[in-house]
Amino acid sequence: xxxxxxxxxxxxxxxxxxxxxxxxxxxxxxxxxxxxxxxxxxxxxxxxxxxxxxxxxxxxxxxxxxxxxxxxxxxxxxxxxxxxxxxxxxxxxxxxxxxxxxxxxxxxxxxxxxxxxxxxxxxxxxxxxxxxxxxxxxxxxxxxxxxxxxxxxxxxxxxxxxxxxxxxxxxxxxxxxxxxxxxxxxxxxxxxxxxxxxxxxxxxxxxxxxxxxxxxxxxxxxxxxxxxxxxxxxxxxxxxxxxxxxxxxxxxxxxxxxxxxxxxxxxxxxxxxxxxxxxxxxxxxxxxxxxxxxxxxxxxxxxxxxxxxxxxxxxxxxxxxxxxxxxxxxxxxxxxxxxxxxxxxxxxxxxxxxxxxxxxxxxxxxxxxxxxxxxxxxxxxxxxxxxxxxxxxxxxxxxxxxxxxxxxxxxxxxxxxxxxxxxxxxxxxxxxxxxxxxxxxxxxxxxxxxxxxxxxxxxxxxxxxxxxxxxxxxxxx
Numbered sequence: 133x134x135x136x137x138x139x140x141x142x143x144x145x146x147x148x149x150x151x152x153x154x155x156x157x158x159x160x161x162x163x164x165x166x167x168x169x170x171x172x173x174x175x176x177x178x179x180x181x182x183x184x185x186x187x188x189x190x191x192x193x194x195x196x197x198x199x200x201x202x203x204x205x206x207x208x209x210x211x212x213x214x215x216x217x218x219x220x221x222x223x224x225x226x227x228x229x230x231x232x233x234x235x236x237x238x239x240x241x242x243x244x245x246x247x248x249x250x251x252x253x254x255x256x257x258x259x260x261x262x263x264x265x266x267x268x269x270x271x272x273x274x275x276x277x278x279x280x281x282x283x284x285x286x287x288x289x290x291x292x293x294x295x296x297x298x299x300x301x302x303x304x305x306x307x308x309x310x311x312x313x314x315x316x317x318x319x320x321x322x323x324x325x326x327x328x329x330x331x332x333x334x335x336x337x338x339x340x341x342x343x344x345x346x347x348x349x350x351x352x353x354x355x356x357x358x359x360x361x362x363x364x365x366x367x368x369x370x371x372x373x374x375x376x377x378x379x380x381x382x383x384x385x386x387x388x389x390x391x392x393x394x395x396x397x398x399x400x401x402x403x404x405x406x407x408x409x410x411x412x413x414x415x416x417x418x419x420x421x422x423x424x425x426x427x428x429x430x431x432x433x434x435x436x437x438x439x440x441x442x443x444x445x446x447x448x449x450x451x452x453x454x455x456x457x458x459x460x461x462x463x464x465x466x467x468x469x470x471x472x473x474x475x476x477x478x479x480x481x482x483x484x485x486x487x488x489x490x491x492x493x494x495x496x497x498x499x500x501x502x503x504x505x506x507x508x509x510x511x512x513x514x515x516x517x518x519x520x521x522x523x524x525x526x527x528x529x530x531x532x533x534x535x536x537x538x539x540x541x542x543x544x545x546x547x548x549x550x551x552x553x554x555x556x557x558x559x560x561x562x563x564x565x566x567x568x569x570x571x572x573x574x575x576x577x578x579x580x581x582x583x584x585x586x587x588x589x590x591x592x593x594x595x596x597x598x599x600x601x602x603x604x605x606x607x608x609x
Contacts (some may be wrong), residue, residue: 138478139160141274141281144289147456147463150314152287152470157257157477161285165259165265166276171182172247174291175463175562175569178311182239183334186313187495190338191559194497196228197341197374198220198534219530224551239314268423272449285449285477287460288429288437289470290422292415292455297326298388299397300411306394307387307409310335319550320408324396326384328355330494335410336376337496346376347404349396351383356494360507360555362521362541363500366593370498370537379404387411417456424500425457430604433478434458441484443473443548450475459485462492491569493562499537499567504572505543517543517552524558524596529589533560540567540594542578544602551599567595578602 133313138161142149145167156163160250160566170177196206206228254261263274274281293460294309296302304312309329325336328350340346348355348371354432355371355378357362371378389410396404417435425431430438432445436458451473454466468485491503507513524530524538538557545552556567571581586592 134182138284139282140285140287140474140477141162141266141283142166142287143274144173144287144291144454144456145261146175146289146291146454146466147263148291148466148470149173149287149289150254150470151467152289152453152474153254153259154257155431155471155474156285156478157259158257159480161474161478163257163259163263164281164283165254166262166274168263168265170247171250171261172243173289174293174311176246176250177243177464178314180463182243182314183310183338184495185239185242185333186342187334188339189230189238189240190237190305191497193230193375194341196239211372217484230319232316235342236314236316242286247409248409249355257507265421265423268427268429270449271427271447277605279505283449284552285451285474286448287443287470287473288419288422288445288452288456289466290425290455290456291417292417292458292461293409295414295416297411297413298387299382300326300384302411304391305337306389306407306542307411309411313410316408320395320406320410321346322402322406322408324406324409326387326396326409327413327414328352328378328412329358329412329502330356332412332543336496337367337371337414340371340374340376341497346405348376349382349384349398349404350378350380353380358502359494359500360502360541362507362539363502363555363557366537366539367494367496367498367507367587379412384413415461417458419456424510432458439469442476442482443469443485444476445456448479460487460490460492462490465490489573491565491567492566495545495562498535498558499561500558501556502567503562503569504551506553507541507555508541510543514544515564516546517554518546518604520598520601524594527589527591527594529591529593530558530587533559540564542595542598542602544578544599546604549579549604550603551578560591564595566591571593594597 140156140161140163142165153163265277266274269275317498323344325332328348336346357367361577384399393407394409428447437452453469455461494500509515510517522540541555543552553572556564578599585606586596
C-alpha cells in the first residue's frame with residue numbers, strides 16, 4: 133500500500149517559491165503555490181529581470197560611448213523603431229539615442245515571457261497555482277479567499293517591497309520606486325537617485341549611460357559603502373568621469389513636487405532639483421497580514437522571518453525562503469533557500485546554506501562580482517590570506533576592447549594557497565566570477581588555478597595570472 137503524498141503549500145511564486153515547488157514535486161509531494169501578482173514574483177515581473185533587461189541596453193549605450201576609440205563612426209544611426217534619433221546627450225559620440233517607449237515595452241514583454249515560462253514549467257510538473265493572498269489560519273492551515281488548504285509543510289516566500297522614505301511618497305509619475313520606472317513615457321531628463329547601495333548604483337549607472345543626467349545622493353563617504361572599497365572607488369570614478377554628479381555625505385530628508393519636476397531636500401538644508409526622483413532606500417519584508425506571529429513564527433525587529441540554515445522557522449512544519457527572511461536578498465539565495473527547505477522537510481539529504489560561498493554581482497558599468505572572504509575580513513585578521521590585485525588595464529583583451537577600468541583580486545590562504553575568495557571589477561564580471569566561485573566551493577589552490585589553461589587573449593587570463601602571482605612555497609607566511 134502506497135504512502136500518502138505530503139501536502140506542501142507555498143506562499144509566494146518568486147524564485148524561493150517556484151524553485152521550492154519544483155523540488156517538492158520532483159520528490160513526490162502534492163504542491164500548491166499561492167501567488168498574488170504573477171509567477172516569478174517581483175523578481176521576474178518588476179525587479180531583477182526588468183532591471184537587468186534595462187541594464188543590458190544601457191551597457192550597449194556605454195559601449196557606443198567609447199566606440200570612436202575603436203575606429204567606429206555612428207553618424208546617421210536611428211533607433212530600432214525607425215523614428216528619427218533624438219539629439220545625442222552632451223559628450224556622447226555620434227547620434228545613437230534611446231527609443232524609450234520601445235525599451236520599456238521590451239522590458240515588460242521580456243518579464244511577461246519569463247513569467248509565462250515559469251508558469252509552464254510548474255504546470256508541466258502538475259503543480260497547482262492559486263491566484264490570491266494566502267494567510268496562515270492554523271498550525272498547518274492556509275486560507276486563500278474562501279478556500280482552506282491543509283498542509284503538512286508550509287513555505288513562506290512572500291518577498292519584500294521598496295521602503296518608503298518619510299517625506300517622500302512615490303506617486304508613480306515624478307517620485308518613483310524601482311518598480312515604477314517602466315511605466316514612464318520617456319527617459320528622465322534629470323534623474324535624482326536617492327540611495328547609493330546596490331540598487332541605487334545600478335540604476336544610476338544605467339540611466340547615465342542611457343542619456344539621463346543623473347545625480348546620485350549618498351549618505352555615506354562613497355557609493356556602495358558595504359562593498360569592496362577598491363571596487364567602489366573604481367565605479368565611483370567611472371560615474372564621475374561619465375558626467376554623473378555624486379553627492380557624498382548627503383542624507384535626503386524629503387522630496388517635493390515642483391512645477392516641472394522634483395526637489396530633493398537634504399538634511400543639511402540644500403535642495404537638489406531634477407525632473408524625477410528614484411528612491412532606493414532599502415526593502416521592507418512582505419510579512420504583514422499573513423498571520424505569521426499568531427502561528428508562532430518569530431520575526432525580527434524589522435519584520436523579517438527568522439530562519440536557520442535549512443530554512444526552518446520557529447514553527448514546526450513551517451519554512452521560509454527569499455527576501456522575506458532578509459538573508460542576502462539575491463534571487464540565487466532565495467532559490468537555494470527554497471530548495472533546501474523542501475529537501476529538508478521531505479526527508480532528502482541536504483547541505484545547509486553556506487553564505488560564505490555565495491557569488492554576487494552588482495550590475496553597474498563596469499560590473500562588480502564577489503565571492504568568499506572580503507578585503508575587510510583580511511584586514512581585520514578574521515581571515516589569514518595573501519592578496520593580489522591585478523589591474524585589468526594590463527590585460528591584452530581588455531586593451532583590444534577598449535576596457536580600462538577594473539581589476540582582478542584574489543585571496544588565498546597563507547601556507548596552503550587555498551582560494552578563499554575574490555573580487556572582479558570588469559565588463560561581464562558576473563561571468564568571470566564563476567571560476568573563482570568554483571575554486572572556493574571545491575577548495576582549489578592558486579597552484580591549481582595557475583596550472584589551468586586560459587584562452588589567450590581573454591579577460592579570464594587575468595584570473596590565472598593573479599593565481600600565479602599568489603603562488604608561494606608551502607612554508608611562506
